[in-house]
Amino acid sequence: MVGLVPLQLMVLLVTVLPRLTWPHDVKERQVQQPPLQPSDYPEDTSWPSQSQCAFAHLHPRRYAAYHLPPSVDHLVTSITIDGILDEKVWADVPWSEPFQDIQGPQFWSQPWFATKFKLRYDQQFLYVGAYLEETEVWANVSKRNEIIFHDNDFEVFVDPDGSTHNYKEFELNARNATWNLWLNRPYRDGGHENSTRVDPQYGFDMLNGAERLHYWTAEIALPLSELARHSKAQVPPAANSFWRINFSRVEWPVRVVYHKQSGKQHYEKKPGLKEENWVWSTQNAVDMHRPEWWGYLQFRPRDETPPPLMDDQRTMEDSVPFDPEWGVRYVSFQYYYAQHAYHKLSGSYTSSLEQLLPHFTSREALECMELFDTSVTNNSFSAQIGLREKAVDFDGIAQYVASIEDDGHIEVEKAGFASPIAVIE
Structure with missing residues (x-):
């Protein structure tokens, strides 16, 4: 077994130190045929053009991470991992596009709550700040070895060298329970994870249906060296280099149930209903373990500052080039x-x-x-x-x-x- 891999994260004012371990076992391979892709050019076109063969309209989403400024004033240029996205360095960069259904924008059901994120980085960490709109903030999972996506959760997937192998996944719920795994290759190709989880603390009565909240936020610091472990990615990342990344949100429909004996209300899942899967960059299937469809993270040069935020709400994607590959x-x-x-x-x-x-x-x-x-x-x-x-x-x-x-x-x-x-x- 290789050495344990530390991660540092924070959500709702709690600091947790989960670990990743290397997978040893493999599962039987089951590769599913992908869905039909949208047509790239009219049926009567005999030869696809240069732009058509670039498949630009199928290109995954893109986001640029700007390096944190030099530490002249620590309070202004740093990020405190406390779950509150109140630092100036967060305010200086735009939010991502809102999440969409995992099967794509053409799917009949689309998210009814907003989900978005911001990214920054320094020489050691990739910082993730996430906002999840939610009128019923709840979570049950808190113990070790429980599956986080049985609750509503937020998930981060990173493939540093774009090989689709040795990628990392991080999950957490609003109770700050986490699941961290490291896959040598996707499940479809025989990959398997062996992960550990942590027991966090939390700051309010998550299961009380009488508490009407509107959102929860997550703040995460992911070590670049551990994200890049067993890959060919350079750390610190080269200026303007790409890593593959995606984000997912699992949303279960719940109802408020009144408990007569205690007089309290609590949440429970609505029987017979499946979870919704909302993602940043579409997967074209209900499967996050297709790294070839993940979005693109571009690391901007250390001395480049984020451009002023525009009133027209242009997305970060407007300033990030396509991957020529x-x-x-x-x-x-x-x-x-x-x-x-x-x-x-x-x-x-x-x-x-x-x-x-x-x-x-x-x-x-x-x-x-x-x-x-x-x-x-x-x-x-x-x-x-x-x-x-x-x-x-x-x-x-x-x-x-x-x-x-x-x-x-x-x-x-x-x-x-x-x-x-x-x-x-």
């Missing part, structure tokens, strides 16, 4: 899902792109991708995938090649001059 990442995972769909039917993977055609859910991905190299056995595959010559990145400067494996591990590098071994005409 996004297009090749998208088509690579379409190939990954097609391989797993083929394996489910035939019992093996295939080196033939033609045999995978019926299993692609995105025709646009097929027409934009080039397959440079494959290594395939009955039970494993690896592939090098790029975008077609015309499908350049957002700046029109360079192409990228992705190396993706059957367990979903992906790395992206600048392209060389190798010739593709398969394309779809």
Whole structure:
């Protein structure tokens, strides 16, 4: 077992020191075919354009984290982890976009409470400040080894190097109970977690239905070095570099129940109703463990200050560029899902792109991708995938090649001059 990983966090005026441990066991792999993606161009278009092959309209959301100012005045330039987002450094940066349903903005049910966050960082920590609108603030989980999302909760997911492996997850409820885990790879690819939880204190009668509150806030400090452990991410992060990140909120419908003997009111879940899952960047499925869909966190240079907040309420996303690797990442995972769909039917993977055609859910991905190299056995595959010559990145400067494996591990590098071994005409 590797060394324990400390995290520091705070919500509702309580400081907690949870720990993460390395997963040893694995579960049976079950990769579900992704839903059909929206069409990228009209049906009568014979060749996808450069911008279409960039898949910009499917690009996940983006947020820029600005470095804390130099410590000239500690009270002005620091963050005290006390659960109260009252520091000036929080006021200097905008909120994220409101959360949406995990299946996307087109899903029929959308959040009825606002959820949003802010991010800052220094040389040691990534700071998260979250606001969760809620008229019925409640939580039952407080003991070790209880599952946090049985309550309403707030969750943070971080994949520092974008490989979809060795990512970290942090969950907490309004009672400040936490769950921290470290996955070597997603559950669908055989990943498994072995986590620890903590027993916190809390500051008010969480279960009293007579207490009418309107929101709760969380303030978290996540150690950058531990988030990046067993990844290729640089710490401190390089200026303008990207990490993958997403946030989730689990919301259970509850009702107020009156207890005759005590004369008190308490909350209980409404029988037969499932939880809602609200996220920052859509997952296109009810599954947070699809890191390829997580949003983008960009670390701004240390000496860059946040721009003045605008009256027009422009989001942070307006100032964050697209990831030039996004297009090749998208088509690579379409190939990954097609391989797993083929394996489910035939019992093996295939080196033939033609045999995978019926299993692609995105025709646009097929027409934009080039397959440079494959290594395939009955039970494993690896592939090098790029975008077609015309499908350049957002700046029109360079192409990228992705190396993706059957367990979903992906790395992206600048392209060389190798010739593709398969394309779809």
